[in-house]
Amino acid sequence: MSQAQITAQHGYTTGNIRFVRSYAKINLTLDVLGKRADGYHELATIMQIVDLYDTICLTATENPSVRILCSRPELANDDNLAVRAAQAVLQRLSLPRGVLIELHKNIPVAAGLGGGSSNAAAILLALRQWWQLPLSPEDLLAIAASLGSDVPFFLTGGLALCEGRGERITPLSPSWPSAMRWLLLLKPSIGVSTATVFRNLLANDYTDGSFSRTVRTALEAKHSLEPEHLHNSLERGVLERYPDVAQAREHMLQAGASTVRLSGSGPTLFATFSSLDDATTTQQRLHAQGYEVFLTRAIAPNGENIHFF
Ligand code: C5P
Numbered sequence: 001m002s003q004a005q006i007t008a009q010h011g012y013t014t015g016n017i018r019f020v021r022s023y024a025k026i027n028l029t030l031d032v033l034g035k036r037a038d039g040y041h042e043l044a045t046i047m048q049i050v051d052l053y054d055t056i057c058l059t060a061t062e063n064p065s066v067r068i069l070c071s072r073p074e075l076a077n078d079d080n081l082a083v084r085a086a087q088a089v090l091q092r093l094s095l096p097r098g099v100l101i102e103l104h105k106n107i108p109v110a111a112g113l114g115g116g117s118s119n120a121a122a123i124l125l126a127l128r129q130w131w132q133l134p135l136s137p138e139d140l141l142a143i144a145a146s147l148g149s150d151v152p153f154f155l156t157g158g159l160a161l162c163e164g165r166g167e168r169i170t171p172l173s174p175s176w177p178s179a180m181r182w183l184l185l186l187k188p189s190i191g192v193s194t195a196t197v198f199r200n201l202l203a204n205d206y207t208d209g210s211f212s213r214t215v216r217t218a219l220e221a222k223h224s225l226e227p228e229h230l231h232n233s234l235e236r237g238v239l240e241r242y243p244d245v246a247q248a249r250e251h252m253l254q255a256g257a258s259t260v261r262l263s264g265s266g267p268t269l270f271a272t273f274s275s276l277d278d279a280t281t282t283q284q285r286l287h288a289q290g291y292e293v294f295l296t297r298a299i300a301p302n303g304e305n306i307h308f309f
Contacts, residue, residue, distance in 0.1 A: 016059060016060040017057060017058065017059050017060075018057070018058045018060075018126055018130050019055065019056070019057050019058075020055070020056045020058070020122045020123075020125075020126045021053045021054070021055055021056075021122070022053055022054045022055070022056055022107075022115075022118045022119045022121075022122035022154075023049045023050065023051070023052065023053045023118055023154075023157065023299070023301070024049070024050050024052040024053065024107040024113040024114060024115055024118060024185075024296075025047045025048060025049055025050065025113060025114040025118070025150070025153065025154070025263075025264075026047070026048055026050055026113065026183065026185070026263040026264075026268075026270050027045050027046065027047055027112075027232060027262075027263050027264050028046040028047070028048055028215055028225075028230055029044075029045060029046045029211045029212040029215050029229070029230060029231055029232065030043065030045040030212075030231070030232040030233055030234060030264065031043065031044040031045065031207040031208075031209045031210070031211050031212045031231065031233055032198075032201060032205060032206055032207065032233035032234065033206060033207065033208065033209055034206055035201075036165075040149070040165045041165075041198055041201070042163075042164065042165075043149075043162065043163060043164070043165065043166055044161065044162075044163050044209040044212040044213070045161070045162050045163075045166065045212060046159070046160070046161050046162075046172070046212050046215055046216060046219075047114075047150075047153050047159070047160055047162055048158070048159045048176070048298045049157045049158055049159075049298070049299055049300065049301065050113075050183060050185070050296045050297065050298055050299065051296045051297050051298075051299045051306075051308070052106060052107055052113070052185065052294050052296045053106060053107065053118075054103060054104060054105050054106055054107050054115060054118070054119060055103075055104045055106075056082070056101060056102070056103055056104075056119060056122055056123065056126070057101075057102040057104075058099050058100070058101060058102075058123070058126060058127070058130070059099065059100040059102070060097055060098075060099060060131075061097065061098040061099060061100055062097060062098070063097075063098050064090060064095065064096055064097055064098045065098040066078075066083050066086040066087050066090065066098055066099055066100075066101065067098070067099075067100045067101065068080055068082060068083050068100075068101040068102075068103060069100070069101070069102045069103070070102075070103045070104075070105065071103065071104045071105050072105050072109065075103070075105065075109065076103075080103075080116070080119075081116040081117060081119060081120040081147055081148060081151070082101050082103055082116070082119040082120055082123055083101065084120065084147055085119070085120035085121070085123040085124050085143070085147055085151075086099050086101060086123050086127065088124075088143045088146070088147065089123075089124065089127050089128075089133065089135070089143070092135075092139075092143065093133060093134070093135075095131075095133075099127070101123070103119060108187040108268065108292065109191075110191045110192065110193075111187050111263075111266075111267065111268040112192070112262065112263040112264030112265050112266045112267065112268045113185065113187075113263060113264070113268050114150045114153070114154065114264065116148070117147070117148050117149075117150035117151045117153070117154055118150075118154045120144070120147050120148065120151050120154070121144055121151050121152075121153075121154030121155050122154070124140055124143060124144060124151075124155065125140075125155065128140065137155075140155060141155065141167065144167070145165070145167040149165045149166035149167065150162075150166055150264075152166065152167040152169055153166065153169055155169075156169050156171050157300075157301055158171060158172075158174055158300045158301070158302075159171070159172045159173075159174060159175065159176070159219070159298070159300065160172055161212060161216055172216060172219060172220065173220070174300035174302075174307055174309070175219045175220065175222055175309075176219075176298045176309035177219075177223075177224050177225055178274060178309075179224055179225075179272065179274045180225070180272035180273075180274070180298070181273070181274055181276075181297060181298075181309060182272070182273040182274070182275070182276055182278075182279035182295065182296075182297055183270050183271070183272060183273070183279075183295075183296050183297055183298065184252070184257065184270065184271045184273070184279055184282060184283055184286070184293055184294070184295055184296075185263070185268055185269075185270050185293065185294040185296060186248055186252055186268065186269045186270075186271070186286060186291050186292070186293045187267065187268045187291075187292045187293075187294075188242070188244045188245050188248045188266075188267045188268075188269070188291075189244070189292070190242060190244050190245070190267055191267070192238065192242060192245075192265060192266050192267045194264075194265040197234050197237055197238055197241075197265040197266065198234070198265070200237040200241060201233065201234070201237060202236075202237070205233045205234070205236055205237065206233065207231065207233055211229055211230075211231035214229050215229050215230070227258070227259040230259065230261050232261055232262045232263075232264075234262060234264070234265050234266065235261065235262040235266075238262055238265065238266040238267065239262075242266070242267060244267070245262070245266060245267045245269065248267075248269060248291065249269055251286065251289060251291070252269060252271050252282070252286065255282045255285035255286050255289075256278060256281060256282035256285065257271035257272075257273070257282055258271075259271060259272050279295055280295065283295050297309065
């Protein structure tokens with residue numbers, strides 16, 4: 001590490017190896033405004049990076065191909081967004097080299113925490129910086145959006161309002177209420193298909209974007225957030241369709257959480273705490289019930305530093 005070059009993406013480079021972290025997110029709000037002609041939904045969502053991350057080790061190879069090894073072998077295939085991100089870069093610039101991706105997963109998969117999207121964005125940023133690639137921010141954004149709706153957010157990270165399909169990013173200055181300093185993320189053991197969750201929206205689930213607007217304004221004014229403003233348009237459908245998620249939510253409340261929300265299309269639920277003691281006690285109770293629960297917090301990676309709220 002002594003010879004390693006510390007880089008802006010919280011990774012380091014030694015010779016032909018580059019190491020990066022790839023963080024998860026939660027959705028503080030998720031307003032679904034309506035269905036679009038292209039089948040996607042128009043969103044206004046406030047996302048925040050949290051201190052839960054996968055690690056990615058990239059090794060440059062002379063063979064112009066992308067290979068992946070993963071701590072979850074079922075993810076080591078060409079459909080993985082990490083592979084598709086690297087392939088998109090190699091193809092776009094016709095680069096005469098390739099990359100081996102070693103992906104160590106800590107972020108639960110298909111969980112509403114953006115793990116796959118985060119991996120893809122981390123690889124786009126890492127390859128551009130490492131190989132000094134002629135990719136403008138617009139190029140990177142276009143590649144990111146072609147990979148998935150959440151990928152553009154992870155190019156910016158931190159706290160941001162994401163609109164459109166998710167690709168119109170307005171970074172918000174780092175700000176996080178102290179009442180929400182600690183976060184418990186509970187991942188029910190079921191998987192949820194994002195497409196199915198969006199397909200099951202009812203007319204009443206749509207909003208005019210006011211929850212995201214209100215929360216944005218409160219965050220910018222450094223006001224506390226009212227729990228009822230942390231609205232997720234997808235939550236009703238997920239709780240109704242997946243009883244395991246509804247039960248997990250009840251168990252979180254019984255274990256001591258007061259505000260529990262769905263992240264993204266789920267099934268991960270997050271609860272907010274001001275006190276580490278309360279968060280830890282609740283986590284232990286939920287662990288004792290067999291739940292997978294992560295204790296984490298909002299962070300703002302900034303160059304070599306990471307700002308904890
Ligand atoms: O873009 P991504 O592949 O992550 O989206 C997964 C699915 O979620 C889409 O196929 C679509 O059904 C749904 N989706 C949507 N509107 C969005 C984002 C995702 O309907 N803004």
